[in-house]
Amino acid sequence: MSIRQRLLYLHASTPSIRSEIIAMAIHEPIKNSVTQIENSNIEWLYNSVHDAIIDGWRIIHFPQQRAPFEDREVDVMGYEFILEKMEDNFD
Amino acid sequence: MTNNQYLLNDKQIYEFIINGYLILNPKFPKHLNEKIYQKADALDTNPGDNILDEIPDLNEIWSNPKVKGVLQSLLGINYTMNPHRHCHMNEPGSVSQTWHQDGLNERHHEIKTVLGMYYPQKVTNNMGPTAIVPGTHFRNAPSDRLATYGNFKDQVLGTVEAGSIIFLHYDIWHAATSNTSDKTRYMFKFLFNKNSKATSETVSPSWNHDTSEAIKHFGLLLTTQVCRSAQSDFYKEKALREKMWDSMTGGIKLNVSRDAWAGKRRPKKNSNMM
Known part of the structure; x- marks a missing residue:
C-alpha cells in the first residue's frame, strides 16, 4: 500500500476561496488515467474551493492577485487553485 | 454578391460577437453528405491542405448560398478562402484534445478569420463533438496557458445534424472530445479571411443591417453573459x-x-413595515 498525491485544479471566479468554481480538472495518481474534456455526465465535485477544503483537500497553490499588464484586455479564465489530497487506496 | 435573403441580420451578428460561433444547417442533399463521408472514409492518408483535390465535392459546401451568406456577413463581401484546410478524423477510442486556439492569438478584436467546420455525419455526444467555450475569442491566451483547464461550467458541445457547419471566430477556445462510438467522426475545417485591404474607412455592414433593429437588440452586447468568469472580465x-x-x-x-x-422598478414596499 502506498500513499499517493491526488491533484485537483479548481478555477474560481475570484481569488476568494468562497467564490464560484467555473472550471475543474482532477488528476488521479493511477497509471494510464485520463483527464479530459467530458462530453457527458460531468460531475461537479465542489461549488467553491472552500467546499473542497471541507472535504479534506489541501491548497498547495494560490492564484496571484497581480493585476494584468493591459487592464482593458482579458486573458485566461478565472483564478487557479491547485489542491492535493494524499490517499492510499489506489492499489 | 450574395442574395440578401441569405445574409445574417443585426441580432445574429450580435450573437456571433457575443458567443464567437454560430451553427448553420444549410440542409444539403443527403446524398452529398454521404458521398463526402464515404470519400473521407476511403482515404489512405490525410491529404492535409490538398483535401479539395481528393474530395472536390467539398466545393459544393462552401459555394452554397446560405454558407456564403454567413461568411459575407461576418467577413465582408470580398472574403477569401485560405489555402490551409484540414480533414479532422476523430477515430473511435480517441481521448479529448486540450483546449486550444488555432494558430497564434493576435491582439486585435476584429473578425479577421473565420473557421468553418463542416460535419458530413450526425455528431452525437459519444462521437467526439467539438467542444467550445463561448466568448473566449476575446481572450489573449496562448494555448499553452489553457493546458490546466479541464471542464468549464459553460462549455458547449457541437452535437449537430449531418451537413451542419459551425462557424467560429479564429481565436475561440475549442477542442475535439473523445470518440467512444464505433464510427469515425469527420470534420472538415476550412479558414476564411477578411479582405486584408479593408480599413475602417472602407468597411460598412456586410449583412442585412437595419438601424432600428440594431438599436432594438443592442442591449444584448451589454447584458448577455455566455460564460461565467470574473466580474471585471465581464x-x-x-x-x-x-x-x-x-x-x-x-x-x-x-x-x-x-x-x-x-426605469427599473423598485421592489414593492413591505406593507407591514412602519
Whole structure:
C-alpha cells in the first residue's frame, strides 16, 4: 500500500476561496488515467474551493492577485487553485 | 454578391460577437453528405491542405448560398478562402484534445478569420463533438496557458445534424472530445479571411443591417453573459464586443442608452413595515 498525491485544479471566479468554481480538472495518481474534456455526465465535485477544503483537500497553490499588464484586455479564465489530497487506496 | 435573403441580420451578428460561433444547417442533399463521408472514409492518408483535390465535392459546401451568406456577413463581401484546410478524423477510442486556439492569438478584436467546420455525419455526444467555450475569442491566451483547464461550467458541445457547419471566430477556445462510438467522426475545417485591404474607412455592414433593429437588440452586447468568469472580465468583455461591432460597421454610432438602471422598478414596499 502506498500513499499517493491526488491533484485537483479548481478555477474560481475570484481569488476568494468562497467564490464560484467555473472550471475543474482532477488528476488521479493511477497509471494510464485520463483527464479530459467530458462530453457527458460531468460531475461537479465542489461549488467553491472552500467546499473542497471541507472535504479534506489541501491548497498547495494560490492564484496571484497581480493585476494584468493591459487592464482593458482579458486573458485566461478565472483564478487557479491547485489542491492535493494524499490517499492510499489506489492499489 | 450574395442574395440578401441569405445574409445574417443585426441580432445574429450580435450573437456571433457575443458567443464567437454560430451553427448553420444549410440542409444539403443527403446524398452529398454521404458521398463526402464515404470519400473521407476511403482515404489512405490525410491529404492535409490538398483535401479539395481528393474530395472536390467539398466545393459544393462552401459555394452554397446560405454558407456564403454567413461568411459575407461576418467577413465582408470580398472574403477569401485560405489555402490551409484540414480533414479532422476523430477515430473511435480517441481521448479529448486540450483546449486550444488555432494558430497564434493576435491582439486585435476584429473578425479577421473565420473557421468553418463542416460535419458530413450526425455528431452525437459519444462521437467526439467539438467542444467550445463561448466568448473566449476575446481572450489573449496562448494555448499553452489553457493546458490546466479541464471542464468549464459553460462549455458547449457541437452535437449537430449531418451537413451542419459551425462557424467560429479564429481565436475561440475549442477542442475535439473523445470518440467512444464505433464510427469515425469527420470534420472538415476550412479558414476564411477578411479582405486584408479593408480599413475602417472602407468597411460598412456586410449583412442585412437595419438601424432600428440594431438599436432594438443592442442591449444584448451589454447584458448577455455566455460564460461565467470574473466580474471585471465581464465588464471588459462588454467593451470589447462594442469594439468588434465598430470594426464591422466602420464605426456607425447608434443612438442607444447604456444605462441599465434607468426605469427599473423598485421592489414593492413591505406593507407591514412602519
